[in-house]
Amino acid sequence: MTKTVYQPGDLRVDAKRINATLHETCEIGAAHRWGPGEIETGMCRLALSDEDKEVRDWFTAELKRLGCNVVVDAMGNMFGIRPGKKEGAPTAMGSHLDTQPTGGRYDGILGVMAAIEVLRVLKDNNIETEYPVAAVTWTNEEGARFPTSMFGSGVWADVLPLEQSYALADIHNPKATVKSELERIGYLGDAPCSYKDTELGAHFELHIEQGPILEREEKKVGVVIGGQGYRWFDVVVQGRDSHAGTTPLQMRSDAMLVAARIIAAANDVAVKHDGLATTGIISLEPGSINTVAKTVNFSMDIRHMNDDKLEEMDKDLRARADEICRGAARGCTVEWNKLSAFPVTKFHESCVDAIRAAAEFSVGKDLVRDIYSGAGHDSCQTALHCPTGMIFVPCKDGLSHNPEEWCTAEDCALGTQVLLDAVMAYDAQRQS
Amino acid sequence: MTKTVYQPGDLRVDAKRINATLHETCEIGAAHRWGPGEIETGMCRLALSDEDKEVRDWFTAELKRLGCNVVVDAMGNMFGIRPGKKEGAPTAMGSHLDTQPTGGRYDGILGVMAAIEVLRVLKDNNIETEYPVAAVTWTNEEGARFPTSMFGSGVWADVLPLEQSYALADIHNPKATVKSELERIGYLGDAPCSYKDTELGAHFELHIEQGPILEREEKKVGVVIGGQGYRWFDVVVQGRDSHAGTTPLQMRSDAMLVAARIIAAANDVAVKHDGLATTGIISLEPGSINTVAKTVNFSMDIRHMNDDKLEEMDKDLRARADEICRGAARGCTVEWNKLSAFPVTKFHESCVDAIRAAAEFSVGKDLVRDIYSGAGHDSCQTALHCPTGMIFVPCKDGLSHNPEEWCTAEDCALGTQVLLDAVMAYDAQRQS
Numbered sequence: 032m033t034k035t036v037y038q039p040g041d042l043r044v045d046a047k048r049i050n051a052t053l054h055e056t057c058e059i060g061a062a063h064r065w066g067p068g069e070i071e072t073g074m075c076r077l078a079l080s081d082e083d084k085e086v087r088d089w090f091t092a093e094l095k096r097l098g099c100n101v102v103v104d105a106m107g108n109m110f111g112i113r114p115g116k117k118e119g120a121p122t123a124m125g126s127h128l129d130t131q132p133t134g135g136r137y138d139g140i141l142g143v144m145a146a147i148e149v150l151r152v153l154k155d156n157n158i159e160t161e162y163p164v165a166a167v168t169w170t171n172e173e174g175a176r177f178p179t180s181m182f183g184s185g186v187w188a189d190v191l192p193l194e195q196s197y198a199l200a201d202i203h204n205p206k207a208t209v210k211s212e213l214e215r216i217g218y219l220g221d222a223p224c225s226y227k228d229t230e231l232g233a234h235f236e237l238h239i240e241q242g243p244i245l246e247r248e249e250k251k252v253g254v255v256i257g258g259q260g261y262r263w264f265d266v267v268v269q270g271r272d273s274h275a276g277t278t279p280l281q282m283r284s285d286a287m288l289v290a291a292r293i294i295a296a297a298n299d300v301a302v303k304h305d306g307l308a309t310t311g312i313i314s315l316e317p318g319s320i321n322t323v324a325k326t327v328n329f330s331m332d333i334r335h336m337n338d339d340k341l342e343e344m345d346k347d348l349r350a351r352a353d354e355i356c357r358g359a360a361r362g363c364t365v366e367w368n369k370l371s372a373f374p375v376t377k378f379h380e381s382c383v384d385a386i387r388a389a390a391e392f393s394v395g396k397d398l399v400r401d402i403y404s405g406a407g408h409d410s411c412q413t414a415l416h417c418p419t420g421m422i423f424v425p426c427k428d429g430l431s432h433n434p435e436e437w438c439t440a441e442d443c444a445l446g447t448q449v450l451l452d453a454v455m456a457y458d459a460q461r462q463s
Numbered sequence: 464m465t466k467t468v469y470q471p472g473d474l475r476v477d478a479k480r481i482n483a484t485l486h487e488t489c490e491i492g493a494a495h496r497w498g499p500g501e502i503e504t505g506m507c508r509l510a511l512s513d514e515d516k517e518v519r520d521w522f523t524a525e526l527k528r529l530g531c532n533v534v535v536d537a538m539g540n541m542f543g544i545r546p547g548k549k550e551g552a553p554t555a556m557g558s559h560l561d562t563q564p565t566g567g568r569y570d571g572i573l574g575v576m577a578a579i580e581v582l583r584v585l586k587d588n589n590i591e592t593e594y595p596v597a598a599v600t601w602t603n604e605e606g607a608r609f610p611t612s613m614f615g616s617g618v619w620a621d622v623l624p625l626e627q628s629y630a631l632a633d634i635h636n637p638k639a640t641v642k643s644e645l646e647r648i649g650y651l652g653d654a655p656c657s658y659k660d661t662e663l664g665a666h667f668e669l670h671i672e673q674g675p676i677l678e679r680e681e682k683k684v685g686v687v688i689g690g691q692g693y694r695w696f697d698v699v700v701q702g703r704d705s706h707a708g709t710t711p712l713q714m715r716s717d718a719m720l721v722a723a724r725i726i727a728a729a730n731d732v733a734v735k736h737d738g739l740a741t742t743g744i745i746s747l748e749p750g751s752i753n754t755v756a757k758t759v760n761f762s763m764d765i766r767h768m769n770d771d772k773l774e775e776m777d778k779d780l781r782a783r784a785d786e787i788c789r790g791a792a793r794g795c796t797v798e799w800n801k802l803s804a805f806p807v808t809k810f811h812e813s814c815v816d817a818i819r820a821a822a823e824f825s826v827g828k829d830l831v832r833d834i835y836s837g838a839g840h841d842s843c844q845t846a847l848h849c850p851t852g853m854i855f856v857p858c859k860d861g862l863s864h865n866p867e868e869w870c871t872a873e874d875c876a877l878g879t880q881v882l883l884d885a886v887m888a889y890d891a892q893r894q895s
Contacts, residue, residue: 240709241706241709242705242706242708242709242710242711243705243709243710243711243714244709244711244714247714259708261708263752263753273674273675273861273862274673274674274837274838274861274863274864275739275741275743275764275766275837276674276691276693276739276764276766276836276837276838276839277672277673277674277675277676277836277837277838277861277863278674278675278837278861279674279675279676279739280730280733280734280739282675282676282679282861285730285741287726287741287742287743287745288726288727288730288742290723291722291723291724291726291727291742292723292727294719294720294723295720295723295724295727298712298717298720301712302712307707307708307711307712309707309717309719309753309754309755310719310720310723310756311707311719311747311750311751311752311753311754311755311756312747312750312751312752313719313745313746313747314745314746315743315744315745318743318744319743319744320695320743320744320762320764320802321695321741321743321764321838322741322743322864323741323743324742324743330752332707332708332752332753334707334708370752404708404709405706405707405708405709405710406706406708406709406753407708429705429706429709429710429714430705431706431709432706432754
């Protein structure tokens with residue numbers, strides 16, 4: 032390396048190696064076979080389980096072999112830091128090693144394995160970066176076993192309180208808390224869990240898209256420019272139960288009719304504002320075929336790429352719901368219980384530019400697309416405290432959180448190359 | 464009695480006695496106390512339970528005391544037949560003694576106790592009717608313990624097969640079938656269960672409205688001119704589950720959105736045709752707040768007072784559902800599984816006229832109203848084979864199938880007087 036500034040493609044990832052390592056480590060927690068091929072299974076590697084411990088042990092050993100200093104913090108987040116020419120916060124490459132109970136082999140895992148591959152390329156080529164570079168795995172991104180997603184990065188980012196996260200219990204075993212399980216598997220680290228103590232210079236994350244856009248538009252790389260803001264509600268419609276045969280329509284307070292109209296209206300509101308609205312849970316009482324529903328509970332998930340528009344959608348939807356209650360189904364009331372909310376994330380221009388340049392170098396402008404992340408990611412937490420960027424690669428049919436989740440070997444390697452090039456360019460730019 | 468033709472009011476019921484007897488027998492199976500008063504409880508007297516046996520024993524003894532011949536048929540339907548001047552099929556007064564698990568004191572019970580009161584009045588006044596008169600209780604009208612409603616009268620009417628009804632099991636105990644429970648409580652009768660073997664000359668039924676119309680319109684008696692036809696469906700919408708954050712609206716096959724639109728459309732269709740449409744049950748899969756629903760199952764209950772209009776509603780609704788599937792939520796399919804259907808019942812002019820005349824005599828034209836029965840009743844089965852009529856009295860807030868179901872003592876007595884006058888007039892008219 033005699034050039035002063037890194038150019039994309041100066042270093043090349045080993046396409047076979049990244050895929051081989053990904054699938055080798057997926058033997059830890061492989062589950063839900065769906066085809067005869069060696070890698071045709073899904074994953075069940077729940078946060079802080081025995082399988083999580085096993086893959087963390089592998090991660091630790093590999094990081095040490097690659098010359099990294101391994102830091103484990105109080106939430107079990109792991110940082111493998113490879114020194115650079117100068118001291119300073121590392122340019123991090125992070126994602127997560129835990130999966131959904133019926134998860135796939137790419138969600139999170141690809142990002143961590145790609146980081147390992149980048150470190151291997153640096154070692155193989157005896158590269159000394161300007162600043163330290165790190166591979167990171169964040170604890171319990173999925174929120175599947177302990178029901179809060181992204182809590183490792185959330186505590187680090189000071190979005191969630193440490194003690195509250197420690198107290199969370201396994202959804203199937205109230206005796207197994209986050210803290211007791213961190214202790215049990217030996218990953219309750221010494222380092223305080225905070226962006227102030229384990230500072231990051233930047234955070235890059237390679238991830239499968241988990242949606243259908245890249246595939247349908249035949250793009251190879253998504254340059255993620257931000258994450259949608261979202262609000263989650265438990266909506267409760269209260270009406271009055273009455274006999275479905277004997278109660279005239281105009282004398283009903285039909286909670287199910289009101290709920291149906293609100294769900295339909297939410298879609299209209301989302302279309303109008305170019306956002307998203309989804310109802311994924313619903314239940315009603317008393318639940319008899321010939322009884323008008325008294326109470327309906329349903330979830331409402333609204334999302335937008337612009338916080339002001341999200342607020343407008345929220346107001347618009349509540350106004351529509353009030354109107355619906357005043358309408359045909361008189362006497363019904365609607366209550367909005369906010370379960371959680373996350374503002375819009377804007378990724379950092381310097382990271383986004385480095386990723387875009389790297390992607391365009393690898394596959395050409397036409398196969399690259401700016402994209403918003405619809406799902407939450409650890410990068411949405413790191414973005415609160417350091418320059419952050421994400422790379423999306425396509426996944427088959429947009430399918431994720433499913434054993435058949437699939438990203439081609441070619442796309443896994445391509446995403447890793449983009450990560451390598453973006454991180455190297457970013458490191459060089461930190462210098463210049 | 465020297466008159467040749469009975470005139471309404473010639474005989475009078477004992478208002479205190481009918482109410483006293485109703486509430487005395489409600490001590491068998493009283494449950495769900497909701498107030499401090501003696502009669503401020505609901506009922507739990509499930510079909511073929513120990514409590515049902517106890518009240519049947521009381522009914523048998525009282526019928527015998529009143530000079531009736533008691534016939535029990537193969538479904539446990541009980542006919543207490545008081546001889547008249549001539550032989551022939553009796554003019555029956557029937558309803559049911561079983562209740563919902565959280566039922567009230569009037570639904571069904573009022574009709575049977577009113578029949579007893581009529582027989583008492585006839586005995587007290589040494590009346591010899593032209594034809595026999597009978598008090599009837601039909602088995603398992605509610606369908607609460609054994610999940611088919613009106614099956615006693617349904618088998619009698621040849622609408623349901625006997626063996627199929629015998630095989631039905633207690634919803635909580637698969638070992639207790641209808642047949643084994645009939646045997647256990649001693650009410651598996653010798654008489655074949657058929658309208659051909661236990662012929663009825665007519666069937667009159669006094670019942671609470673179970674709806675809000677009479678009360679809201681301040682009417683005292685409803686002259687029931689028929690029962691609505693109804694069709695029950697289990698509707699299945701199949702879509703595709705996808706991530707609520709990453710799947711653009713136009714790429715979704717959102718089964719919940721389709722279901723919501725169909726439920727809302729069903730109400731529009733019902734308004735348009737002046738019928739009823741209700742969804743009282745709904746569930747979805749996979750059921751996660753940030754996952755677009757793959758499958759939604761919901762019930763659809765449509766009713767109309769006219770069979771042709773009911774058919775039109777059915778067609779209209781399916782067409783609307785297909786249109787909705789072709790619309791925004793592409794790729795969804797909808798399947799209609801018919802669970803049951805009952806055609807419109809038209810009560811017999813001679814019975815309806817006798818009831819109307821009796822009601823108008825008691826309270827005046829202004830307080831009487833023609834009405835359709837929204838719910839199913841044993842009378843809808845008997846109407847298939849003999850002239851049938853029903854009398855409705857108001858119940859508080861239209862509330863039924865609820866421990867707080869309430870009919871005033873005055874209205875119980877009024878309904879019984881109308882039953883007496885209608886049955887006597889009908890008996891006289893059979894003669895003339």
